[in-house]
Amino acid sequence: MLGAVTRRPQTGQPASEVRTVAPPAPGEWSAVPLAGDLPTERHRLPARVTRYWRWRAFYSSLPLLVLLVSGAIVLPWGPGWVRWGVVVIAVAAIATYMIILLPIRYRVFWYAISSTEIDIQSGIIFTTRSLVPMRRVQSLRSERGPVADHYRVTTLKIRTAAGSVSLSGLDRAEADLLCERIGRLTGLVDDV
Numbered sequence: 569m570l571g572a573v574t575r576r577p578q579t580g581q582p583a584s585e586v587r588t589v590a591p592p593a594p595g596e597w598s599a600v601p602l603a604g605d606l607p608t609e610r611h612r613l614p615a616r617v618t619r620y621w622r623w624r625a626f627y628s629s630l631p632l633l634v635l636l637v638s639g640a641i642v643l644p645w646g647p648g649w650v651r652w653g654v655v656v657i658a659v660a661a662i663a664t665y666m667i668i669l670l671p672i673r674y675r676v677f678w679y680a681i682s683s684t685e686i687d688i689q690s691g692i693i694f695t696t697r698s699l700v701p702m703r704r705v706q707s708l709r710s711e712r713g714p715v716a717d718h719y720r721v722t723t724l725k726i727r728t729a730a731g732s733v734s735l736s737g738l739d740r741a742e743a744d745l746l747c748e749r750i751g752r753l754t755g756l757v758d759d760v
Contacts, residue, residue, distance in 0.1 A: 602699060604680035604687035611679050613721075617737035620719040621670045627715065629662045679735055681746065683753055686726060688733055704728040705754045708747050712740075726750070 604610055636658055640651035673692045680687040686700040709725040716722060722743040724735040738746065750756070 602680075602685065602687050604678065604689060604697070606680070609680045609682070611681075613674065613677060613737045614739045615674075616719055617721055618670050618674050620716060620721050620737060621673070622666045623715050623719075625662065625666050625670070629658075633658065633662070677737075681749065686733070686750070688735065698733045700726060700728060700733055702750070702753050704730070705750060705756070708750055708756065710743055710747060 633655075636655045639645065640648075640655050643651075645651065669692050673690070676692065676695055677690045679689070684702055686702065686705075687697070688700075689695060689697045705726055705728055707727045709727070711723045711725065712721065720740050721737045722740050724738055724743050724746060726733050726735070735743070735746070
């Protein structure tokens with residue numbers, strides 16, 4: 569069958585469940601579900617990731633707040649109530665992001681990995697769903713800084729020729745297992 573796709577069995581499936589699926593006709597939807605279409609295959613981040621995101625947001629916004637407060641004290645760029653009003657609005661926006669939007673980000677984010685694809689959903693106001701075929705993965709990179717190290721989380725960057733996707737806030741052990749699994753499925757060799 570020309571253009572047929574052979575779906576390999578998932579982990580835990582017997583080899584007898586390998587099936588060949590014909591590509592859909594133009595204008596039709598495929599009956600083969602994506603990795604994230606099955607709620608049982610979706611994985612969430614550890615709950616402590618929201619605390620990590622809050623500290624990152626705080627440390628990232630600290631230079632802006634110091635600049636705004638210094639400018640409100642030193643520079644005469646308008647009446648005092650305007651200068652301090654700008655500072656209060658900036659603090660309120662940062663606090664809203666840290667208190668309200670980060671838990672929403674946690675609830676919306678999930679990822680699913682199958683033998684053929686990586687499916688990631690993220691976003692706060694605008695939800696984005698990324699689907700990366702395993703055959704397109706070119707490199708994997710694990711990153712963590714001092715704050716991430718304290719919370720035992722890691723960011724896994726998956727690069728393809730078309731761009732990259734990130735899994736930010738993975739548990740350290742889970743990130744290592746994912747690197748190993750994706751490396752096996754894509755044929756990437758660990759030269760380090």
